Amino acid sequence: MQRTPLYDAHLRLGAKMVDFGGWAMPVSYPGGILDEHRATREAVGVFDVCHMGEIHFRGSRAAEAVQRLVTNDLGRLNDGRALYTVACLPSGGILDDLIVYRLAADHYLTVVNASTLEKDRAWFFEHARSLCEVVDASAETGLIAFQGPGAKHALQPLTKSPLGELPRFAFVDRGEIAGVQASIARTGYTGEDGFEIFCAAQDAPALWDRLLEAAAGIGGKAVGLGARDTLRLEARLPLYGNDLDETTTPLEAGLGWVVKLDGADFIGREALLAQKQAGLRRRLCGFVMTGRGIARHGYPIYSGSESAEAIGATTSGGPAPTAGKNVGLGYLPVALDRPGTPLSVDCRGKRVDAEVVQGPFYKRDREPKERGRA
Amino acid sequence: MSAQYPDDLYYTKDHEWARLEDRGGQKLATIGVTRFAVEQLGDVTQVDLPKEGETVKQAEVFGSVESVKAVSDLFAPLSGKVIKVNSPLSDSPEYVNEDPYDEGWMIQLALGDAKELDGLLDAAAYQAFLREQGE
Numbered sequence: 309m310q311r312t313p314l315y316d317a318h319l320r321l322g323a324k325m326v327d328f329g330g331w332a333m334p335v336s337y338p339g340g341i342l343d344e345h346r347a348t349r350e351a352v353g354v355f356d357v358c359h360m361g362e363i364h365f366r367g368s369r370a371a372e373a374v375q376r377l378v379t380n381d382l383g384r385l386n387d388g389r390a391l392y393t394v395a396c397l398p399s400g401g402i403l404d405d406l407i408v409y410r411l412a413a414d415h416y417l418t419v420v421n422a423s424t425l426e427k428d429r430a431w432f433f434e435h436a437r438s439l440c441e442v443v444d445a446s447a448e449t450g451l452i453a454f455q456g457p458g459a460k461h462a463l464q465p466l467t468k469s470p471l472g473e474l475p476r477f478a479f480v481d482r483g484e485i486a487g488v489q490a491s492i493a494r495t496g497y498t499g500e501d502g503f504e505i506f507c508a509a510q511d512a513p514a515l516w517d518r519l520l521e522a523a524a525g526i527g528g529k530a531v532g533l534g535a536r537d538t539l540r541l542e543a544r545l546p547l548y549g550n551d552l553d554e555t556t557t558p559l560e561a562g563l564g565w566v567v568k569l570d571g572a573d574f575i576g577r578e579a580l581l582a583q584k585q586a587g588l589r590r591r592l593c594g595f596v597m598t599g600r601g602i603a604r605h606g607y608p609i610y611s612g613s614e615s616a617e618a619i620g621a622t623t624s625g626g627p628a629p630t631a632g633k634n635v636g637l638g639y640l641p642v643a644l645d646r647p648g649t650p651l652s653v654d655c656r657g658k659r660v661d662a663e664v665v666q667g668p669f670y671k672r673d674r675e676p677k678e679r680g681r682a
Numbered sequence: 683m684s685a686q687y688p689d690d691l692y693y694t695k696d697h698e699w700a701r702l703e704d705r706g707g708q709k710l711a712t713i714g715v716t717r718f719a720v721e722q723l724g725d726v727t728q729v730d731l732p733k734e735g736e737t738v739k740q741a742e743v744f745g746s747v748e749s750v751k752a753v754s755d756l757f758a759p760l761s762g763k764v765i766k767v768n769s770p771l772s773d774s775p776e777y778v779n780e781d782p783y784d785e786g787w788m789i790q791l792a793l794g795d796a797k798e799l800d801g802l803l804d805a806a807a808y809q810a811f812l813r814e815q816g817e
Contacts, residue, residue, distance in 0.1 A: 324724075335724075340779075341750040342725040534724065534751050600772075602728055602748045627727045627750055634727075656746070656753065 312358035313450055313512040321530055329423040331359045334532040344535035345629045348498055349672075352456035352528030354519050355536060357504070358512055361425035362449040363432055365416045367440030374408060374416045376575060377435060379558055381568035385410040390477045390493060393566045394558045395428070396576025400583055401554040402561070404428050405546065407495060411481050419451070419504075421548045435575065450512030454519055455502030455539075457672065458526045463503060466522055467492065471503070486518040497536065499543025500672055541635065542628040544594055544668040550605055551592060551623040551637050559583055560639065561592045592623070593640045594665050595651055596633045601660030602626060603636035603653040611644055613652045613661055619644065622653060628669040635669045636662070686717050688783055692799060693808035696741075696757040697722075699783065700802065702793075709793040711760050714782055715747065718812055723749040726778040729771045731756075731788055737763050738791065740798050745788065747778065760798050762791030 309332045318325065323334035334356065336344060347353055365374050375382045380393035390409040394402050404424045409417040420428045429444050436442050454463055460471045469483040469492060479493035488511045496502040507515050520530060531539075537547070546552050546561060558567050559580060569581050597603060603625030608618035625636030636653065644651070649664040691699040697719035701712040720726070728748035738744040738758040745756040768787050771777060778786040803811060 335751070340725045538750060600728070602753065604753060629750070 310359070312356055313509045314356045314358060314452075314516050317513055317516050318356065318530075323530075323532060326533070328359070328533055331422060333359060334530070336532040336534045337530050339529065341532070341534035341538060342629050344529065344531040345538050347527065347529045348456045348500060348531055348535065348539055349630050349670075350457065351526045352454060352458045352462050352502070352523045353498065353531035353535065353539075354516070354523050354528065355453035355455065355531050356516070357451045357453050358449075358509065359422035360451055361418075361420040361422060361428060361444065361446040362451070362506070363418045363420060363429060364443045364445055365418070365432075365436060365440050366414060366443070368414055369439040370414050370416050370441075373436035373439035373442075374418065375572050376439075377432060378406070378408060379567040379574055379576065379580070380408070381571040382408065382410070382416075383571065387412055388478055388481060390479055390495060391566075392477070394552070394563060395431070396558065396574070396580065397554060398576055398579060399554075400557040400559075400576045400579030402548070402552045402556055402558060403431055403554065405548050405552055405563075407493075409479060409493065423549055448509050450507045450509045450515070451504060452507070452512065452516055452519060453496055453498075453502065453504045454523070455496045455498040455531075456500050456528060458528060459500070459502040462522045462526050462528065463492075463519075466518060485515060488515045488518075490515065497545055498539040499545065499668065499670060500539075537624075538626060538629055541624050541626060541637070542631055542668070542670040544637070546592070546637070547624055556592070556639065557583055560588055560590055588642050590620070590639045591642050591645045592637055593645050594635065594637055594667070594669065595653075595662045596635050596665050596669070597653065597660055597662050599652075599661035601653065601655040601658065602634045603638075603655060603660075603662070607636075607656075608654045609638050609640065609662075610652045610654070610659070612650050613659060618654070625653075631669045633669065635665075640664070685783075687805045687809055689805045691783070691805065692759060692802035693805065693811075694757065694759045694802060695811055696759075698757060698759045700759040701783075701787075702799070709796055710765070711762060711791045711793050712787050713759060713789050713791065714787045715756065715778065716808070717782055719754075720779050720782045720786075723747060723752075723754060723779075725750045726775045729775050729778060729788065731767050731771070732764050734764050734767055737761070737794075738789070740801070748775075756788070758791075759802055760791060761794040763794070764789050765792050766790040 318334040326335045378393040469480045491506040603622045607622040609620040628635045651662040731745040744758040
């Protein structure tokens with residue numbers, strides 16, 4: 309199994325380690341998942357995401373090369389800005405979801421899922437290497453997420469970069485945190501304000517320790533993959549491999565906002581254009597359990613309480629601890645995507661009532677002065 | 683906090699425990715899950731149990747425990763008729779984490795066949811089993 313540079317740090321913290329797509333990762337620390345979830349919603353959580361992939365594109369045609377690979381419009385990016393997007397296959401199916409960072413006009417960084425790194429790298433090499441240099445720097449790159457309402461307050465003393473001035477999806481390239489060279493992006497996967505911090509892999513353990521100290525000062529702590537999953541599900545952020553895969557398109561997944569069909573050409577554009585013109589047949593919907601039960605990945609979904617034929621399956625499901633509900637996601641026929649539509653979920657042989665809801669299951673309160681600034 | 687594996691309980695390799703008591707000649711068994719099970723499960727968010735009056739059979743599924751991450755079956759250590767259910771668990775499943783041997787008990791049975799006890803482990807044997815499993 310592969311280990312991140314923080315493996316020993318996790319063991320020292322008493323983490324419960326699991327095999328996550330070939331990586332030995334902490335699922336939780338001794339406080340438990342609910343405690344870590346709460347700490348992230350109320351203070352700050354520190355996450356080892358070193359396993360994620362970092363692929364650089366360099367050269368005068370780097371922008372053109374990356375644009376061919378992703379559905380969002382890179383023309384909108386300036387230096388120091390990032391955007392969320394997906395990369396599609398010619399079928400319109402999703403190869404991966406990723407963030408693209410523009411470091412310079414001739415230098416872009418993509419951050420991809422750990423579970424898809426190998427196929428992404430092969431795909432990117434195949435389609436971009438004739439245009440620019442493509443380098444997988446995943447092994448040399450450390451990545452730590454620092455997420456929560458207290459993130460800015462706790463991180464600021466460690467860096468000279470003015471974090472308050474950093475809008476969502478902006479980043480400081482080659483800044484410094486606690487004496488370690490680091491790039492600081494205002495991005496995350498928890499539904500909270502926060503930062504993702506890139507550093508050299510060998511610097512990650514020292515940076516991790518300093519970030520944990522800073523977090524502890526405001527009641528924050530290390531957070532494992534278990535709470536990472538409840539946090540992202542509650543914020544209704546999709547997980548590749550569960551809610552997104554090569555058989556689903558970004559339009560079906562509710563990611564139409566990252567698909568710019570009227571901009572530059574990209575792989576999958578024709579298929580997505582055709583799907584948009586023909587109209588969607590199914591859509592990724594959120595639901596809350598109104599009966600007593602917890603939907604899990606794969607559990608069949610039915611229209612109403614009685615119907616015999618499943619209309620979809622749960623792609624992600626579980627407790628939403630802050631919202632205090634059990635929730636799930638699943639692809640449903642578009643006729644059933646209206647909020648309030650009654651559903652039921654087969655929870656291990658027992659039908660449990662559920663109801664379609666719109667939007668995130670949890671939404672953070674933004675600081676008034678920051679509202680709408682990003 | 684209660685002991686990790688109290689000496690007065692019977693255990694199964696499925697990580698349930700049973701506490702025997704004699705009430706007016708009737709043998710009763712109170713049933714729950716072990717500290718080890720709780721540590722594996724993580725935070726329990728829902729417990730599904732049979733109703734009073736139902737019967738359960740040794741080694742068969744009598745309910746389930748949902749934690750934040752997963753759902754796990756509960757296997758009955760003994761056969762018998764359910765005479766009491768720990769109903770507060772439906773609103774406070776966290777009792778299972780906090781106190782698995784006392785407040786986190788699950789059901790109480792009128793024991794069917796006392797011979798079934800022979801197949802259960804005592805605290806020392808259960809802990810030896812855990813060590814064998816590398817836990």
